[in-house]
Amino acid sequence: MLLAEGLTKRYGRREALSGVDLNVPAGRVVGLVGPNGAGKSTLLNLACGLLEPTSGSLRVLGSRPAASAAHLARVGFVAQNTPVYPSFSVADHLRLGARLNPSWDQSLAERRITQVGLDPGQKAGRLSGGQRAQLALTIAAAKRPELLIFDEPAAALDPLARQGFLVSLLEFVAELGASAVLSSHLLGDIEQACDHLIVLCESRIQVAGEVRDLLAAHHRLVAPRGELDRLPAGVEVIRTEHHAQSSNAVVRTGLPPSEIPFRAEPVTLEELVLGYMSRANAPVAEVGAVAGEGVR
């Protein structure tokens, strides 16, 4: 679904993406996470063809992004803050969608608008944030795309509206048999909705893969302080935290827990993501250390 090789995007001298390699298979709901300024919107805008790479390549559903009108119809995009036309009514948005999209599914659009309780006569500028997000999602989905891309669509919504939005998103993905990419700072949302994870920090991919595989390959270790040096080869330390008597570490390894000389517990998705974000922020000399107290 997404294949990037050496993908680089510069804005002037600022490198927003640096040599990104990615291979995400079709049929996934992908969570894209990373701190502010990491390059998430840049990656999503490249995937929609709104930006051109400076170098490297990106293929979306097997083609260059926005390669043709037919390819554009295969991708639905909901931009940050779910923009709509304020003076157009909900029904006007559906009419516009029908005019602009050859594969438009009016009955799907009308059914969803009714289901989420939107008034077709209401001006979009008077909708709440949650209602606007539902409208934008409906328009993107009524194109019947193979891939839905969302840039922080639910960031401004209250927990109940966010939940409603996520449920709608997953229902669309199931109904359309589509893939989806969703950028978010809300790790709970990612955990709930996504089966594939990309952590992007400092313009680079820190880790990417199936959530299930990533959780299986990472552990939280609890060791007496100063003893993490005894970790065997093949255990990569992602993050350590030192207390008076003990050290905790998030590690990545293919070794069975029985071969690790400390108590190994499962990690949560949040611990995993925070581990990689902290490592990306660590001073250069400490990044890449394999074990011990050098990595924080």
Ligand SMILES: Nc1ncnc2c1ncn2[C@@H]1O[C@H](COP(=O)(O)OP(=O)(O)OP(=O)(O)O)[C@@H](O)[C@H]1O
């Ligand atoms: N049009 C632009 N011109 C110059 N620099 C830009 C432009 N757009 C983004 N940048 C810079 O590129 C970097 C990546 O920005 P981007 O918006 O992709 O990050 P992000 O991960 O989506 O951030 P956020 O979570 O805050 O939305 C940032 O340093 C940003 O300042």
